[in-house]
Amino acid sequence: MSPATYELTHLGALEAESIHIIREAVAESEHPVLLFSGGKDSAVVLHIAVKAFAPARLPFPIMHVDTGHNFPEVLEFRDRLVHELGADLIVASVQEAIDEGRVVEEKGPRASRNRLQTESLVTAIDKYQFDAVFGGARRDEEKARAKERVFSFRDEFSQWDPKNQRPELWNIFNARHQRGEHLRVFPISNWTEMDVWHYVLQEGIELPSVYFTHQRRVFERDGMLMAESPYLQPMDNEPVFEATVRFRTVGDMSCTGAFESSAASLAEIIEEVSATRVTERGASRADDRTAEAAMEDRKRQGYF
Amino acid sequence: MTTETIEAPAMELVRLATTGSVDDGKSTLIGRLLYDSKQIFQDQLEAIEEASRRRGTDYVDLALLTDGLRAEREQGITIDVAYRYFATPKRKFVLADTPGHIQYTRNMVTGASTADIALILVDARHGVIEQTRRHSFLASLLQVPHLVLCVNKMDLVGWDQSRYEEIVDDFRGFASRLDIHDLRFVPISALEGDNVVDESDRMPWYNGPSVLHLLEDIHIGSDRNMIDCRFPVQYVIRPHTLEHQDYRGYAGTIAAGVWKPGDEVVVLPSGFESTIASIDTADGPLETAAPPMAVTLRLADDLDIGRGDMISRRNNRPHVGQDIDAMVCWMAEGQALKPGTKLAIKHTTRWARTIVKDLQYRLDVNTLHRDEEAEQLDLNEIGRISLRTTQPLFFDEYRRNRETGSFILVDEATNNTVAAGMITGP
Ligand SMILES: Nc1nc2c(ncn2[C@@H]2O[C@H](COP(=O)(O)OP(=O)(O)O)[C@@H](O)[C@H]2O)c(=O)[nH]1
Numbered sequence: 001m002s003p004a005t006y007e008l009t010h011l012g013a014l015e016a017e018s019i020h021i022i023r024e025a026v027a028e029s030e031h032p033v034l035l036f037s038g039g040k041d042s043a044v045v046l047h048i049a050v051k052a053f054a055p056a057r058l059p060f061p062i063m064h065v066d067t068g069h070n071f072p073e074v075l076e077f078r079d080r081l082v083h084e085l086g087a088d089l090i091v092a093s094v095q096e097a098i099d100e101g102r103v104v105e106e107k108g109p110r111a112s113r114n115r116l117q118t119e120s121l122v123t124a125i126d127k128y129q130f131d132a133v134f135g136g137a138r139r140d141e142e143k144a145r146a147k148e149r150v151f152s153f154r155d156e157f158s159q160w161d162p163k164n165q166r167p168e169l170w171n172i173f174n175a176r177h178q179r180g181e182h183l184r185v186f187p188i189s190n191w192t193e194m195d196v197w198h199y200v201l202q203e204g205i206e207l208p209s210v211y212f213t214h215q216r217r218v219f220e221r222d223g224m225l226m227a228e229s230p231y232l233q234p235m236d237n238e239p240v241f242e243a244t245v246r247f248r249t250v251g252d253m254s255c256t257g258a259f260e261s262s263a264a265s266l267a268e269i270i271e272e273v274s275a276t277r278v279t280e281r282g283a284s285r286a287d288d289r290t291a292e293a294a295m296e297d298r299k300r301q302g303y304f
Numbered sequence: 305m306t307t308e309t310i311e312a313p314a315m316e317l318v319r320l321a322t323t324g325s326v327d328d329g330k331s332t333l334i335g336r337l338l339y340d341s342k343q344i345f346q347d348q349l350e351a352i353e354e355a356s357r358r359r360g361t362d363y364v365d366l367a368l369l370t371d372g373l374r375a376e377r378e379q380g381i382t383i384d385v386a387y388r389y390f391a392t393p394k395r396k397f398v399l400a401d402t403p404g405h406i407q408y409t410r411n412m413v414t415g416a417s418t419a420d421i422a423l424i425l426v427d428a429r430h431g432v433i434e435q436t437r438r439h440s441f442l443a444s445l446l447q448v449p450h451l452v453l454c455v456n457k458m459d460l461v462g463w464d465q466s467r468y469e470e471i472v473d474d475f476r477g478f479a480s481r482l483d484i485h486d487l488r489f490v491p492i493s494a495l496e497g498d499n500v501v502d503e504s505d506r507m508p509w510y511n512g513p514s515v516l517h518l519l520e521d522i523h524i525g526s527d528r529n530m531i532d533c534r535f536p537v538q539y540v541i542r543p544h545t546l547e548h549q550d551y552r553g554y555a556g557t558i559a560a561g562v563w564k565p566g567d568e569v570v571v572l573p574s575g576f577e578s579t580i581a582s583i584d585t586a587d588g589p590l591e592t593a594a595p596p597m598a599v600t601l602r603l604a605d606d607l608d609i610g611r612g613d614m615i616s617r618r619n620n621r622p623h624v625g626q627d628i629d630a631m632v633c634w635m636a637e638g639q640a641l642k643p644g645t646k647l648a649i650k651h652t653t654r655w656a657r658t659i660v661k662d663l664q665y666r667l668d669v670n671t672l673h674r675d676e677e678a679e680q681l682d683l684n685e686i687g688r689i690s691l692r693t694t695q696p697l698f699f700d701e702y703r704r705n706r707e708t709g710s711f712i713l714v715d716e717a718t719n720n721t722v723a724a725g726m727i728t729g730p
Contacts, residue, residue, distance in 0.1 A: 006562065006594035007525050010396040013317040019598035020557045023539045027611055027653070051586035052598070055551060056543035139387045146386040165384070166721045167410055167635050169417040170710045171557070171596075172650055176719040190398050192389045198312035267310045 018187040019052040025185040028175035029132035032060040038074035039250040041136030047205050061088035065121050067113040067252045068095040069231040077208040092124035112255040122158045131182045140192045150189045156180040201266045210247045213262045218243050224257030320399045321415035324425030325435035329456040333494035338390050340501040385411045394520050409684035410635045413724050416446035420524045425454045428461045431471045438669045444482040449527040452488045459493040465509040490515050528595045529705045533561030535615040536652035553600035559707035563593045572614040572698045578603040612654035614698035622698040628691045629728045634681040636722035641681040651697045651711040662690040702726035
């Protein structure tokens with residue numbers, strides 16, 4: 001047999017790398033947890049994590065930072081998946097943080113709970129003493145992420161210090177930390193949006209229905225189509241209309257934009273993504289468009 | 305949903321490291337590779353157009369695409385390794401973009417540690433300079449299998465063949481002193497796009513491929529060690545479920561060699577022997593497995609095996625020992641490596657403690673001169689040391705096996721990674 005026989009495809013190689021990362025983090029931490037938003041990236045990380053420990057059950061819980069402004073379709077998807085896997089689900093509630101006065105809700109028609117998630121996340125990490133926190137972030141998403149380590153160290157305030165990151169060499173990861181500190185671990189750091197879609201297709205991973213085309217009442221704001229919902233109301237000059245749309249990312253309903261699309265299958269979505277000329281964040285994250293350095297600022301404070 | 309008729313494409317994953325000294329045009333080259341291979345999105349382009357305008361540049365500065373963090377944007381320099389992604393129908397590239405700046409050694413060592421191919425830039429006007437030599441040495445130290453020297457700014461030397469050849473000869477002369485297995489040269493203009501993606505017609509004397517075509521065609525399939533079977537145990541899988549009551553699998557990433565069920569193996573450090581009962585994955589068992597696959601091995605016998613153990617072949621074992629000689633790159637600020645320094649060491653999936661017994665020499669990365677009088681290594685310095693570890697490690701020479709020949713050193717007080725090591729022998 002020639003060596004070529006053993007070569008992995010790019011998806012095979014990416015998956016192998018992700019499995020290696022997940023196993024390494026679990027082996028070197030006491031309380032790992034997987035952050036699950038219901039979006040495609042966290043669905044992929046979860047899928048790989050399950051594969052990494054098969055035939056044993058997932059050796060850590062799943063945590064959802066719940067803004068209280070979720071797509072109902074996403075919650076339904078989350079609960080079904082957790083049930084099927086027999087996994088433990090922890091819900092860190094932003095509503096609870098607001099009710100307890102730990103954070104103050106933004107006001108006005110542009111209010112979003114996206115930023116408030118950081119507090120709930122950090123509080124839950126402290127409460128459960130999580131020391132390895134898996135996230136689905138990818139380096140191709142955004143400039144600040146492009147330089148973040150796979151094992152990204154956070155101090156006891158959950159802060160990220162981009163100037164003082166641990167060198168990361170070969171596939172040898174350093175997960176050492178003191179009590180109270182933790183690592184954010186990003187198993188799909190090296191995947192692109194297209195890799196994720198191709199992998200979803202290859203593996204037959206199920207996703208929330210909002211990724212596929214559907215009819216929805218929307219209004220236009222800042223060049224994006226926002227879903228009308230109890231959490232986000234149009235302003236006077238923003239007429240509501242019905243459109244055939246889908247979402248490219250899944251987040252808080254108040255800040256995730258939809259766009260017109262009739263893509264009903266993964267094949268059609270992949271075709272659409274290959275043709276598109278705008279990044280996911282540019283297309284659908286209202287919060288990131290405010291400032292060029294928005295993501296970096298939030299990450300420093302402990303954001304995902 | 306309509307029926308799915310398409311399949312995910314089968315591309316090959318290739319890791320690149322790029323380097324060059326400041327202003328050689330590295331950012332422009334990367335920007336162009338991304339731009340011309342259509343990896344740049346409209347909103348990113350608008351952002352850099354806007355930034356170019358603000359800075360008063362009169363053309364869209366593609367270099368801005370690869371500029372990362374706020375502090376770096378403010379200073380207008382790149383100071384950390386950043387990762388970029390682009391793909392062609394054949395290959396998906398992961399590019400570690402390492403700045404040629406102050407922290408260059410630490411960053412370049414990091415970027416090169418996983419690279420299949422290193423791209424080094426030189427400015428055609430300046431030719432091979434000290435930094436070119438340094439970058440090439442680091443690529444060879446880290447055993448990057450393929451090195452491509454891009455002679456940039458050919459437009460500024462009138463597309464002159466003799467200037468190009470002078471640089472190529474000069475570099476070859478230097479490279480012959482290094483351990484470089486595959487060396488290529490391309491004359492380019494990153495700014496104007498000549499020989500970056502498309503072959504240029506302004507240098508008819510050059511008949512080779514463009515940078516992108518070279519990256520697509522360099523054969524990397526045989527770079528990994530397919531001979532010396534090495535499997536560091538990463539995690540023991542014991543389901544404790546009714547369905548898999550007696551299951552005991554050793555999960556890990558294959559470091560080297562081709563593995564098959566039925567192979568006779570030895571487990572280190574115990575020395576117990578057994579045979580492979582099966583090579584499991586979540587997608588079913590495999591007939592053969594090779595690096596870098598992540599698999600779960602089951603053995604025919606019930607042995608006591610844990611994380612950090614090494615599964616290998618009876619007749620082809622790694623070195624087992626507590627004394628190791630290695631080249632190290634010291635990466636800690638405000639702290640030096642000296643004989644007597646105690647640190648933690650991570651090698652494959654095994655942690656131990658270690659003491660530096662001896663600093664044999666410090667290497668001047670510009671001249672390759674060995675300073676045997678050196679008393680310590682400071683930030684970004686490279687030297688050869690002897691280590692003694694608290695526990696035996698199972699290792700190979702780095703030249704022979706990047707996976708079992710590499711390690712990191714970690715400061716036990718701060719938990720920071722302070723050095724990268726490449727084993728030269730027991
Ligand atoms: N004439 C010419 N200028 C170039 C070329 N490549 C880069 N430059 C210019 O050289 C300067 C430095 O380039 P940059 O990509 O920022 O260099 P880096 O520091 O290596 O990333 C910029 O002004 C570029 O426009 C080239 O091929 N020809």
